[in-house]
Structures are given as structure tokens and as C-alpha cells.
Amino acid sequence: MSDKLVFVQGNEACVEGALYAGLGFFAGYPITPSTEIAELLSIRLPQRGGKFIQMEDEIASMCAVIGASLTGLKSMTATSGPGFSLKQEAIGYAIMTEVPCVVVNVMRGGPSTGLPTKVSQGDVMQARWGTHGDHAIVALTASNHQDLFAITVEAFNIAETYRTPVILLFDEVIGHMREKLILPEPGEIPLVQRLRTSVREGTDYHPYLPREDGRLPMSDFGGVHRYNVTGLMHDMWGFPTDNPQVAYGLMRHLFDKIEGHVEEITRMKEFFLDDAETVLISYGSSARSALHVVENRRARGEKMGLLELQTLWPFPSAAVRERCNDAKFVVVVEMNMGQILLEVKKALDDPERVYLANRIDGTFISPTDIRNILRVIQGKGV
Amino acid sequence: MAVKDYVRERFMPHIWCPGCGHGTIMNNLVRAIESLGLKKSEIVMVTGIGCSARISGYLDFHTLHTIHGRALAFATGVKLARPELTLIVPMGDGDALAIGGNHFLHAARRNIDITAIIMNNSIYGMTGGQFSPLSGYGKMATTAPYGNIYESFDIAQLAKAAGASFVGRTTTYHVASMKEMIEEAIRHKGFSVVEIMTQCPTYFGRKNKVGDAVDMLNYYKDQTVPVGSEKKKENPALIERGIFVREERAEYCSEYEKTVEKAKRGRRV
Numbered sequence: 001m002s003d004k005l006v007f008v009q010g011n012e013a014c015v016e017g018a019l020y021a022g023l024g025f026f027a028g029y030p031i032t033p034s035t036e037i038a039e040l041l042s043i044r045l046p047q048r049g050g051k052f053i054q055m056e057d058e059i060a061s062m063c064a065v066i067g068a069s070l071t072g073l074k075s076m077t078a079t080s081g082p083g084f085s086l087k088q089e090a091i092g093y094a095i096m097t098e099v100p101c102v103v104v105n106v107m108r109g110g111p112s113t114g115l116p117t118k119v120s121q122g123d124v125m126q127a128r129w130g131t132h133g134d135h136a137i138v139a140l141t142a143s144n145h146q147d148l149f150a151i152t153v154e155a156f157n158i159a160e161t162y163r164t165p166v167i168l169l170f171d172e173v174i175g176h177m178r179e180k181l182i183l184p185e186p187g188e189i190p191l192v193q194r195l196r197t198s199v200r201e202g203t204d205y206h207p208y209l210p211r212e213d214g215r216l217p218m219s220d221f222g223g224v225h226r227y228n229v230t231g232l233m234h235d236m237w238g239f240p241t242d243n244p245q246v247a248y249g250l251m252r253h254l255f256d257k258i259e260g261h262v263e264e265i266t267r268m269k270e271f272f273l274d275d276a277e278t279v280l281i282s283y284g285s286s287a288r289s290a291l292h293v294v295e296n297r298r299a300r301g302e303k304m305g306l307l308e309l310q311t312l313w314p315f316p317s318a319a320v321r322e323r324c325n326d327a328k329f330v331v332v333v334e335m336n337m338g339q340i341l342l343e344v345k346k347a348l349d350d351p352e353r354v355y356l357a358n359r360i361d362g363t364f365i366s367p368t369d370i371r372n373i374l375r376v377i378q379g380k381g382v
Numbered sequence: 383m384a385v386k387d388y389v390r391e392r393f394m395p396h397i398w399c400p401g402c403g404h405g406t407i408m409n410n411l412v413r414a415i416e417s418l419g420l421k422k423s424e425i426v427m428v429t430g431i432g433c434s435a436r437i438s439g440y441l442d443f444h445t446l447h448t449i450h451g452r453a454l455a456f457a458t459g460v461k462l463a464r465p466e467l468t469l470i471v472p473m474g475d476g477d478a479l480a481i482g483g484n485h486f487l488h489a490a491r492r493n494i495d496i497t498a499i500i501m502n503n504s505i506y507g508m509t510g511g512q513f514s515p516l517s518g519y520g521k522m523a524t525t526a527p528y529g530n531i532y533e534s535f536d537i538a539q540l541a542k543a544a545g546a547s548f549v550g551r552t553t554t555y556h557v558a559s560m561k562e563m564i565e566e567a568i569r570h571k572g573f574s575v576v577e578i579m580t581q582c583p584t585y586f587g588r589k590n591k592v593g594d595a596v597d598m599l600n601y602y603k604d605q606t607v608p609v610g611s612e613k614k615k616e617n618p619a620l621i622e623r624g625i626f627v628r629e630e631r632a633e634y635c636s637e638y639e640k641t642v643e644k645a646k647r648g649r650r651v
Contacts (some may be wrong), residue, residue, distance in 0.1 A: 011631075024463075046646075049646075051463055057484060059455065060488070064456065064462070067428070067458065067461075069468075093448065136443060223425060224423065226443055227445070228438070228439050229445065231526060232447070277559065
């Protein structure tokens, strides 16, 4: 048996993925159900000379991560619902100042303190619109530990490529469930390193002047180029401005660098979709139950398939539309009141064939739950 | 280098009102840095939000203008990531002690090698004159139209209790000692706090009918005394200035390095 085979919690798989990606700095604050990530990194990061700090609160953790990332370290924080709420202003700052970072939110039941030890997927829209003002964002998720490891690496790759915060939206079941994980060898998953400026010392460096491809080469804070970083609307030097033309240009840049690369950012998995008359759409731990249902129905000859989303934001509308074209029923399986359901309805020309199979009481949605709802949707009675 | 060499002229004119004390602080801060012989590229200046926070944009260092109250949290990330850099964090009194109060306490407790300069003008200037945690009982502000009913913090005592290893207070009247105090604060290894009382004639001065900038400077001259002065015993209302705390204590980043050494040896104590 390979010594790279481990039996771990999802939170631990996330830690392994982050370290594989080259995590250099973590700041956090204790909160259920994400605390294990901070605990494990407090052991692992110092062992490799990395930086771990437990800050005085959730807000400070997010701010410290941004400061550290500016100096050139791959940086991350981890939290859950209430903490995710507190971090929102600073996440907006990272968006505006284009500082790469990864924010893990292991979702629990909300609103407010809610169900701290129970599962939910209620923060999908908060990940999209939690911070104030118009903005684009990337949010990824996974349904098993092998994928969770890989998607954590991807989160760092995307953060560095597009200079943006990336939200990892896991959930309590995935975070705490134990299953096997095979740790990939170094080099098996490609890593993106930060694009750094080639402008030499003494030459005028424009920290916020995008290249033709939209990318912004960075200069590490504390390095040879001194520049200004501000959450105010800013020009190519990073100086505050309220010039409408400059403001428009920056807003477009911040939006287009994400929304213009939906295909590159989209990660999804397809199961039995080719001839599916009923398409289930799910993500995170819900997708495990959904896949179980689909496999059983297929064994009985029913034309059912599963589209498992790993990229939730930017929402892959075109891909979803294409995969659902021939489906009679589209059923979104999620543990909230229908947050991805709305996006799927928006993506399809005839939203009346889109249904919701959900559970919102802190109990994991089981295959039986889905089957019961499917009977109603398919007109077979309860 | 001349003071001018530290200033980003592209950023001028600044936003500070005529008579504002913040320019005096900026001037002395730059002179202190020049005296210390620090290179501009060794300095990271982090600020929050408010009139005071604009100082970072005006100076030719690595400058990070962040969100309200959180400058010390951002600075902690930078410092821990790159301990060899010199971190200077100018903040207003509201920025540092109202919205940012918790970060101030914990930065002090950590004794992380950051110099916090609190530009205390006793008011929220940028938003137009609301009372701050340093306005003082009975003072007038746009949100205290019948007089402020809060007592003020004593920044020096607060910083000391929270664990800052260097704590000083001066005013914009006492420019020579201000420069020296900033110099010593930056040189000090640990969390340093320099409170500088600075006049806001536009809002605090006008609302409280204490005259113009010169009158306010004269107030600093007349109403403050050196630490330990006999006059303070006779008149407890006088405000002490000078250095309150100067201690050598374990600094956070150095302690963290020890943690790394332990971790690499495989010991979990």
C-alpha cells in the first residue's frame, strides 16, 4: 500500500492541498466547523518555515492574510458562516486591490449562530454578493476528499492567475467526514506561481496597469518598487481617483478578468448525462447523495444523470444550459432554499422544468430524501 | 535627503485643512526616518481610514491604505511575513481606538515590532466632526449636540495595560521632542505607541469654540506638562507628555522564529 494513502477529514484534505499548493501564510480564528484547518496548520506551517498566526478576530485574520499575500506569500484563511460574514469587507478590499488569497468557508446552518455543528449550503449567495458594491468573485467546491485536495490547489492557482480572492465553499459534512485520500506526488498537479513584474529597479512601475491579456504582474511589498495600494478607486499607480473614465476602466477590468474567463475557471463533473431525461444538478456533499440516486436509477434503466458543479462562481450558465438541453426534468439538489436553483433557472430558456430537492434543517440530504422529492416531481405520487 | 525626497509630489495637494496638525506630524515623521538612516524601501506604512490615513499615500514608502480600523491587522500580516521590514502605522484616534480598538489591544499584547502613531485630534474629521473616543466629556460634536457624555480613553495607560513595550505622548506644539520620540519608537523592538495630540481647527476647534490653530497649539503648550512634573500634582487636569513605558520584552516575530525552530526539531511543547 502506498504511504501516500491517508484516511482523513475533509478539513485535513484541504490543509494537505493548501500545503501542496505552496501555502506560506495562514491567519485564522477558531470557529466550528472549520477549526481543524487552523489547528493542523499551526502544526504543519512552522515545520516548513511557513507563517501561522491566530488573530484576535475573524476580521483581523482576513486583513493579515491580505497583508502577507502582498509580500509574496501564498496566503489563506478558514472560517464558517458568522466568520465569513465578518470577513466580507476585507474580501472586498482584496477584490479592489487585486490581492490573491484563498478563503475557506466550511458552511454550517445559519442564519446567525444557527446550527454550528450541522451541515448547510446556505452561503452560496453570500459568497457571490457578501461584500458591498458590484464585483466578480470565484467560488469553488468539491464532494469528496480527492477532489477537495485538487480544488484547493486550483483555488490557489486561480487566485494567483487572476489576482483575486477565491472562496472555497465546503460544508460541514465534507469538512468532518473521513475517507481516503491519495496524496498526489509533487508535480502531479501543476502549480501557478505569481506573475511578477520584469520592470527593473529605478524604472517607473505601474502596479495597476493591466497587460494586454488583462493580467497584472506584481511586485512584492518590501521589494524594489514602492507603490500605493488603496481600497479607493485608483489609477495605474494605485493612487486614489474619482475620474469617471478611470473608475469605469477599473470596474470593467475587475469584472472582465473573471467573467471573461468563465470557461477557464469552470470545473464540473458529469455522470450519465448523454441521454439523461432527468438531470440532477448538485455540488458539495449533496452531490454524493445525488450520485447515489443516479447510479441506482441507471441500474434500473432510468435515464437519469448528474451534473456536479465544482465552480459555483462565476456561474457556468452556458455549460449548464448545454448539459440540460434535452432534459425533461432538471432537479437541483442542495441544502438551502434554492440558491443555485435560481441560477439554473436563469440559465435555461424554459425554467418551468427546473425543480428543487432540498433539505434545510441541518440534516444531511439523503438519497431517500431525493427519491421522495423525485417521485413528486415525476408525478409518481408520494 | 531633503524632506521633499520622501514625498510623492504626484499626490499633492494634500486633503488636510489649513491649520491642521497632521502635516506637522508628517514632517517630523519624515525627519525621524531620515535621522535613523532608513532606506525608503525598508519601510512599509499601513493606514486605515480617515484624514490621518491619507498620510500613507503622500509618502514614498511601500504604502497600504486599508479599511477603517484594521491597519494594525494588515500590518501584522506584512510584518510576520517579512520581519525585516520596518512597519509604521499612523492612525486617527477613532480609527485606532473605536473601530480598531481590539486590534490595538492585541497588537500591544503581542508586542509585535510595529510603530503605531496615533494622530489624536479628538474628533472624526473626514466625516465632518462626530465625537470620538478621545473627544472628552462635555465636548461638542455633530453627534453630541447637547455635549458628549463619554469620558475619554487615556491612550498611554491603555497601551501600557495592554502590553505595549514603548509608549509616549507628545503634541504638535512640541515638534523637537516629537521627532525624537518617533525616532526612538521606530528604533524600539516591540510594539511602540506614540500618541500625538494634533489640532483640528475645522471641526473640533470650531464646534468647541477653542479658537484657531494657533490657539489650539497654545492650549497644548499650556495644558501639558512633562511626565512626573510637580505641576501635575497641583493641577491633575494637566496632561502628561513624554515617555511612559520603555521596556525590553520578547517580541512576537522573534518568538515565532523560536516556534519554527521547535517545530523543525519535531518538538511540540
